[in-house]
Amino acid sequence: MHQSENSNDWKWQVANRIATREQLEKQIVLTEEERSAFDGDIPLSFAVTPHYASLLNNEALRRTVIPTAHEHKHGTGELADPLGEEDHRATPHLIHTYPDKVLFLATPFCSTYCRYCTRSRLVGKSPANFQALEESFQYIETHAEIRDVLLSGGDPLTMTDPVLDEILSRLRNIPHVRMVRIGSKVPIVLPMRITDELCSILRKHRVWLSLHFIHAAELSTQTQAACRKLSDHGIGMVSQTVLLKGINDDTQTLTELFYGLLEINVKPYYLLQCDPVRGSAHFRTTVEKGIELIRSLHGNISGLAVPQYVIDAPGGGGKVPILGHDQIRREGGDVVFRNYEGKEYRYPDPA
Ligand SMILES: *Cc1c(COP(=O)(O)O)cnc(C)c1O
Ligand code: SF4
Numbered sequence: 001m002h003q004s005e006n007s008n009d010w011k012w013q014v015a016n017r018i019a020t021r022e023q024l025e026k027q028i029v030l031t032e033e034e035r036s037a038f039d040g041d042i043p044l045s046f047a048v049t050p051h052y053a054s055l056l057n058n059e060a061l062r063r064t065v066i067p068t069a070h071e072h073k074h075g076t077g078e079l080a081d082p083l084g085e086e087d088h089r090a091t092p093h094l095i096h097t098y099p100d101k102v103l104f105l106a107t108p109f110c111s112t113y114c115r116y117c118t119r120s121r122l123v124g125k126s127p128a129n130f131q132a133l134e135e136s137f138q139y140i141e142t143h144a145e146i147r148d149v150l151l152s153g154g155d156p157l158t159m160t161d162p163v164l165d166e167i168l169s170r171l172r173n174i175p176h177v178r179m180v181r182i183g184s185k186v187p188i189v190l191p192m193r194i195t196d197e198l199c200s201i202l203r204k205h206r207v208w209l210s211l212h213f214i215h216a217a218e219l220s221t222q223t224q225a226a227c228r229k230l231s232d233h234g235i236g237m238v239s240q241t242v243l244l245k246g247i248n249d250d251t252q253t254l255t256e257l258f259y260g261l262l263e264i265n266v267k268p269y270y271l272l273q274c275d276p277v278r279g280s281a282h283f284r285t286t287v288e289k290g291i292e293l294i295r296s297l298h299g300n301i302s303g304l305a306v307p308q309y310v311i312d313a314p315g316g317g318g319k320v321p322i323l324g325h326d327q328i329r330r331e332g333g334d335v336v337f338r339n340y341e342g343k344e345y346r347y348p349d350p351a
Pocket of ligand 2: 110112113114116117118119120123153154155184185212
């Protein structure tokens with residue numbers, strides 16, 4: 001596609017999102033299988049920014065955003081709402097699962113939709129309504145046990161500067177709120193959104209970013225520059241990576257991504273077992289594989305590059321760190337455990 005001189009403007013990128021097969025085919029050549037996936041109803045929302053589309057010569061990235069026929073299959077145990085979020089909905093925009101933290105679904109909009117999204121039942125489905133957030137602010141104000149607010153959606157960084165500033169000011173004016181984070185894929189799919197003005201707003205409100213990276217191919221020049229800019233403004237950043245079959249489920253791919261993240265001051269935080277969301281069977285690895293992968297990283301690469309492998313408990317039990325069944329056992333006065341090479345070691349630990 002001919003890149004317009006405005007393509008460095010995030011609003012241009014959003015206005016010129018690729019949302020149909022015809023638009024997509026102007027930028028990339030689709031396989032027959034990909035073409036046919038667009039016939040009839042697509043169960044999940046579809047959109048890709050021109051920036052992210054420019055990275056789709058990479059086969060792994062391609063599979064995460066281009067629909068396939070597999071989305072229509074409903075596998076065993078799959079649910080539209082795998083984490084039982086609807087049972088923990090405290091207000092129309094708040095999910096209150098854990099004691100001291102809330103998930104604030106500020107907007108259903110994303111500039112690019114991931115095919116494995118846990119919230120595919122919501123994203124891209126209805127327009128954002130900022131006025132309706134009042135009830136949620138009041139809920140947080142009147143629940144003194146809430147210390148941590150995670151703004152998510154959808155992608156909150158697709159909202160405009162004034163709206164974000166207002167939401168963040170409101171949250172920061174609540175004395176018991178100690179931590180405000182934003183979950184976002186914007187630095188990856190819409191890196192031009194990371195302007196100095198946005199950085200100033202995030203810095204003013206001391207926001208942490210929880211970014212959603214899945215592959216080193218996402219570390220484009222623009223994305224690296226966006227993260228370096230955020231870091232230069234003092235914004236703390238972590239990454240949540242969803243483990244995806246055939247996309248990032250090998251040691252080399254994950255190592256490349258995690259070191260790439262450290263180089264732009266992003267700490268790998270979670271490696272998430274893919275949630276059993278409806279139509280996700282083709283994306284999900286076995287848990288055994290996840291355990292094997294995370295073990296292959298511990299000790300072999302920088303400890304800072306290793307995230308925690310977690311399963312988000314279906315039904316709403318929260319994120320649970322998984323280490324493997326034979327990690328540790330007791331033998332008399334010793335605890336016996338394995339190191340990264342699989343060798344056994346003992347720690348004297350009288351019962
Ligand atoms: C992931 C998540 C959080 C944040 O959990 P952390 O482990 O603190 O990162 C909060 N609420 C909900 C519902 C979540 O799914
Ligand atoms: S960026 Fe996040 S919320 Fe948006 S579609 Fe992807 S996984 Fe879902």
